[in-house]
Amino acid sequence: MKRTNQLNRREFLAAAGAAVSVPYLIPSGVLAARGRGGANERITMAHIGVGGMGGYHLSDMVERRGRGEVNIAAVCDADEKRLANAVKTAGPGVDAYRDYRYILQRKDIDAVVIATPDHWHGAQMVHAAECGKHVYVEKPACCTIEEGKAMVAAAKKNNVSVQVGSQGRSQPEAYLAHRYLVNGNIGHISRVDCFHYPSPEDNNPVPDSDPPAELDWDLWLGPLRWRPYNRRYCPGSFRWFLESGGGQIRDRGAHVMSCAMWWMGADGTGPVTIEATGTPPKKGLWDSAVLMEVTYRFKNPDWTLTWTQMPRDKLPAAEERTGQEPGGKIVRPGYGAIYRGDKGKFIHWGGDGGTWAEKKAREWEPPAGAKDVYKSPGHKEDWFKGIKTGEKTIMNIEAAVGVANLCILGNLSYILGRKLEWDQAKQEIVGDEQAHRMMYRPQRHPYHL
């Protein structure tokens, strides 16, 4: 879909609505999908945040463009060097923006991929939805409970398809693990223990300084309260401070606990209590817990989920593999989860772009009458399907916010040093006024929900 001298999709749909007496002109997918793209129509994309995972997404989308799946209209970043690189990657005809809101104003753009630092996810996803864009947003979905509520509401109100980048759900061995577990191979599961190596400590703290010339520090901070630039905040190290990335629990927790909630059939549910302990870094700017233990208790049905950041020598040993397995060799053995049932246990490693299931799940042959589970065609393919059909994505915003809430609540309990009680129906912390206030963090003007 080129911008110039052609009807864009929305204009086409408007015209189609007016021309209802000649339906033979309209592709069937368009009529069936009420405002969504037709089945054979290319989706026009823009990329907001093009460093790190954003760079990966852009390269991936360039390949898809080469296969005729999508158009790429624009790239955007608060860092001019990254933006210039993205322009080179995307090639001719792709516009460059520092401010993502220029992208949201463009009527020819159908969908955006948001891969900015975590503290931007909530506001940008909500703004994109309010402008009618479909959204792929990196995980974790949100940094606060109230951001998550706003994201769910915005997606619903504006009828847009949202996929959150917990892509572990779409991996081939995730399907095998899910199918193995729901067919009762380890019996009734009452406990899932997630494991991960520690968050790092900043061993090279530096004083605050002026930001580099290429970085718009005000825009990078966005919704966060203002503070002077420090080069230990970014680019990737936002991950290690609680206000943004939230440490391993929010980074990989959004993957490993995503698998747990899905495989346990627990999307849409939440814990009743959350209790965390941890050890902080001994110096430096970063403040997320180095070691950490969180226990989530679920009721009706009763089960326990734990998240433990442990020394590397305490991690479970990774399975030996040949590399011929569906997920190949285990290249990131430092995280995963152990599922404990009354007939045995099951372990997987990874949970993100690499998800590796224990051999017994991979080799299990379903007997006649066995339950099957949804098999994702790929995380982006699943999103495109959501855009074109209106079906829920595998990591839809409701599910993703549910997982992000686990991560947020774990960190809140750690920060406050006390057990929290959670009311899933009301989506709020109960019996603790301070914790209740911390469900929400006011955002700087004008970078707010």
Added chain:
Amino acid sequence: MSMNNPKKVFLAAAVVAASTGTTEAAKGDRVQKLISKIRDDSAEVRTNAWLSAGEVGAPAVEALAKVMTEGDLEVARAAKRALWKIVRHCGRPGAGNERRAVVGELVELLDDEQPVPVRREVLWMLSEIGTRKSIKPIAALLSNKELREDARMVLQRIPSKGAIAALKAGLKAAPEDFKLNIAQSLRQRGVEVSGLPCVKLVPTKKTNVKPL
């Protein structure tokens, strides 16, 4: 003990005064020990110190704020973390007296004589535990160019009608370039604001990067 006898009353008062003096001395001692460890050369000692600051509580607030402004980066950071630990500890359910005492100390630190970074940090501490009594001193900072944005966000977070009233008053008094900010806080708190549109979707920042 009957208090009809003046001699008994005098003796009782003396006992209370003596025990209060002992308690105050003990508190002062705990604060000094905490500060000394916060200033220690060892990162481990500093970390253990700030982790234990919660129970020292309000008496340590002023002293920690002073250390926050000292030159050593890591010592200042440990002091800040100790203050936050106190805020998180005193905000626990059932600790109303401790919380009020800490809030009282924090409000003192909003004074003009304190450095801006200290006051900014204190504002955010009050966003978590601030009570009705802290609203007026926070609202006063709506007219401070360096701190007004933090002050309006903090008022937005404090769940009381008084905070909303302070924001409304702040809006009336605000210069043009700050009215939209306060209007946003009021909208967030469910107050209708007319004539001051939300500009969150209006792009403002141009890039120098050209397309190929």
